Amino acid sequence: MSNEHSTGRKPQDTDSLDARDSGYFTEESSIEAVTQRNKNAKDDRVRFAMDVITRKLHEAVLEIEPTPDEWLSAIQFLTQTGHLCDDWRQEFILLSDVLGVTMLVDAVNHRRPSGASENSVLGPFHVKGSPTMEMGANICQDGKGEPMLVHGRILDTRGQPIHGARIDVWQANEDGFYDVQQKGIQPEFNLRGNFNTAADGRFWFRGVKPKFYPIPDDGTVGSLLNVLGRHPYRPAHLHFIIEAEGFSTITTHIFDPHDPYINSDAVFGVKKTLLAEFKRIADPVRIKDEGFGEPFWDVEYDFVMAVI
Amino acid sequence: MSNEHSTGRKPQDTDSLDARDSGYFTEESSIEAVTQRNKNAKDDRVRFAMDVITRKLHEAVLEIEPTPDEWLSAIQFLTQTGHLCDDWRQEFILLSDVLGVTMLVDAVNHRRPSGASENSVLGPFHVKGSPTMEMGANICQDGKGEPMLVHGRILDTRGQPIHGARIDVWQANEDGFYDVQQKGIQPEFNLRGNFNTAADGRFWFRGVKPKFYPIPDDGTVGSLLNVLGRHPYRPAHLHFIIEAEGFSTITTHIFDPHDPYINSDAVFGVKKTLLAEFKRIADPVRIKDEGFGEPFWDVEYDFVMAVI
Structure with a gap:
């Protein structure tokens, strides 16, 4: 390797790009980053529902601040719940039931x-x-x-x-x-x-x-x-x-x-x-x-x- | 059947019971009805997380007002997502990914x-x-x-x-x-x-x-x-x-x-x-x-x- 690269560009040198306009992710703009992406949805009702679901999910993450392990536990809980569902048993409806x-x-x-x-x-x-x-x-x-x-x-x-x-x-x-x-x-x-x-x-x-x-x-x-x-x-x-x-x-x-x-x-x-x-x-x-x-x-x- | 039952008790005659205290369900008190029920949780962190998740879920339902068919579509979406998960594929993580x-x-x-x-x-x-x-x-x-x-x-x-x-x-x-x-x-x-x-x-x-x-x-x-x-x-x-x-x-x-x-x-x-x-x-x-x-x-x- 030559020595031409001795002064590396620092990552924070890209400030000219605006995270909000670009859709790049920040903790502060996460809801907007995702809902902006859904604006071309083929179905207005699905877009509206997904916008609300996204906002509520992100609000929940910001309030709970789950650790990576807790997030993985939630993923595993949902996965196991899905695996329990068959023609005779609907564990997700049961989950919906017990959460009111x-x-x-x-x-x-x-x-x-x-x-x-x-x-x-x-x-x-x-x-x-x-x-x-x-x-x-x-x-x-x-x-x-x-x-x-x-x-x-x-x-x-x-x-x-x-x-x-x-x-x-x-x-x-x-x-x-x-x-x-x-x-x-x-x-x-x-x-x-x-x-x-x-x-x-x-x-x-x-x-x-x-x-x-x-x-x-x-x-x-x-x-x-x-x-x-x-x-x-x-x-x-x-x-x-x-x-x-x-x-x-x-x-x-x-x-x-x-x-x-x-x-x-x-x-x-x-x-x-x-x-x-x-x-x-x-x-x-x-x-x-x-x-x-x-x-x-x-x-x-x-x-x-x-x-x- | 005898004729003694000619004046039936109307359902709304039970007003002396207070829905909030009893934990009975109303649209207005639904979040409280569920979170009150979780107050004896064995794990404070799980209780806190489930209280937030319950509140956000109920807020989402109140904002979206899903029809029964839309609710069932959501149940089926989660079920199919679960069925796609195996040792090689984790569709719930993918869902988490695309929702930010x-x-x-x-x-x-x-x-x-x-x-x-x-x-x-x-x-x-x-x-x-x-x-x-x-x-x-x-x-x-x-x-x-x-x-x-x-x-x-x-x-x-x-x-x-x-x-x-x-x-x-x-x-x-x-x-x-x-x-x-x-x-x-x-x-x-x-x-x-x-x-x-x-x-x-x-x-x-x-x-x-x-x-x-x-x-x-x-x-x-x-x-x-x-x-x-x-x-x-x-x-x-x-x-x-x-x-x-x-x-x-x-x-x-x-x-x-x-x-x-x-x-x-x-x-x-x-x-x-x-x-x-x-x-x-x-x-x-x-x-x-x-x-x-x-x-x-x-x-x-x-x-x-x-x-x-």
């Missing part, structure tokens, strides 16, 4: 007038094509569990009954399992049914008292809940999808307010308007009137539908 | 005094154990490409040379491929080398002029870049890791400022202080002096190390 994101996305999409019934999460256990039944039918096919009578009305926001509302109900059994989780143990379509309201808007059917159950906690989401000092349980509930022509479909639960996990649903599905009351009825006259042979749980709840 | 997150995490971890060389991304192609060479050696083993002389000094922030600095350099070939991407085509450790500085802090070695190349763009990140109207290219660069006892290790690149992608690096690795100059030397005397048989590229760059 699923409920928030639902909330911003279903802002309803005061008094209208609120939504909760759909959950992974809804099954299309469950049987349509006559009012009063028992959706429990195997006789397991404490008997329950569920009844109420489907109303509009003026308190008028809705004729021809379709009620799709499903629930876990007394052990906290849905039929699809116990194929070969529970009958097909156990604890599921569809009902159609008459002009009085009333519905009534029989089931069994539901029980709390854990979300799948043997994956990354379970590990996260564990380190966050959180349990994986959902309080006892009944699922409903209620549809009627001209009204916003309600996808929701009703909850037992006396459940031990009612204040700490792992997926934040509980809203105070969704608390029903589960009354234990031991009065022999009522037991006889309702056609039960033993004490039963009486659950009364009216759903209020908002016009579209 | 990797560079920002590096930036917040390596704030250095003014004048000290800045970091860039490590990238996936660093290989440990590449050969240690004498100054002046040619790291190009297969003779492919336009010859290049790289030289400069390793200095401290007072401008004093650093003795015993270890320089680990690697680069792509004239087609934009690293040796590890072309096993059986390029020799092992092609375009890689380690050098140790003497008391004068100087380094010099030979290589070939690098070329721009694309990041892997056949996965979810490539699809994202496409819809964002972005190309997948990284401008031509040389990689360096420079270590010296008592100084903060520099992991960085130097870039060719005349590269067509210098203002639009897909992973935001370019900083203005990392622009070198690639001078084409056609002067027969210089060519002879440096021992080349044809015109060559002269790249001079000084690295400035900050004390730990």
Whole structure:
């Protein structure tokens, strides 16, 4: 090598270039550097969403200041979460659930007038094509569990009954399992049914008292809940999808307010308007009137539908 | 069913419960509902990070207001990104890269005094154990490409040379491929080398002029870049890791400022202080002096190390 290179150019000699205009990266201009790059997006909605996501991600990095090892842990967490997903399990939805994101996305999409019934999460256990039944039918096919009578009305926001509302109900059994989780143990379509309201808007059917159950906690989401000092349980509930022509479909639960996990649903599905009351009825006259042979749980709840 | 249930309790009759205290979910209190739940975390750092991540995620949802289908698209994007990851490919790191997150995490971890060389991304192609060479050696083993002389000094922030600095350099070939991407085509450790500085802090070695190349763009990140109207290219660069006892290790690149992608690096690795100059030397005397048989590229760059 010759000696011509004895005075090396220092890296900071390139000050004439402006980092903002050039898109070169600095900690201070990082959000702008990235969002400016997205300005030719083919889809305005994607551009807008990615701009917000970029800004929030960078704000999070600036606030947390993750070490390189912590960043790598986050990468590995996401990778393992992806690897757990298959046709049967969706760990990213579970992650969205336990971070309250699923409920928030639902909330911003279903802002309803005061008094209208609120939504909760759909959950992974809804099954299309469950049987349509006559009012009063028992959706429990195997006789397991404490008997329950569920009844109420489907109303509009003026308190008028809705004729021809379709009620799709499903629930876990007394052990906290849905039929699809116990194929070969529970009958097909156990604890599921569809009902159609008459002009009085009333519905009534029989089931069994539901029980709390854990979300799948043997994956990354379970590990996260564990380190966050959180349990994986959902309080006892009944699922409903209620549809009627001209009204916003309600996808929701009703909850037992006396459940031990009612204040700490792992997926934040509980809203105070969704608390029903589960009354234990031991009065022999009522037991006889309702056609039960033993004490039963009486659950009364009216759903209020908002016009579209 | 008896007629005792004629006046159903309306859901909104449970006003005595306070949503904030109970942890029940509302759109307005969603961040608090989730972060309150994390207050018993076993690890303060994880709790803090998850509180920030939760807040930023909820803020993003409130600003974007994704439809249920858009939310599901995001879930599917993350799932597919996870499925693309294996021992050889890390699509989540690539996602972090193209969103500028990797560079920002590096930036917040390596704030250095003014004048000290800045970091860039490590990238996936660093290989440990590449050969240690004498100054002046040619790291190009297969003779492919336009010859290049790289030289400069390793200095401290007072401008004093650093003795015993270890320089680990690697680069792509004239087609934009690293040796590890072309096993059986390029020799092992092609375009890689380690050098140790003497008391004068100087380094010099030979290589070939690098070329721009694309990041892997056949996965979810490539699809994202496409819809964002972005190309997948990284401008031509040389990689360096420079270590010296008592100084903060520099992991960085130097870039060719005349590269067509210098203002639009897909992973935001370019900083203005990392622009070198690639001078084409056609002067027969210089060519002879440096021992080349044809015109060559002269790249001079000084690295400035900050004390730990």
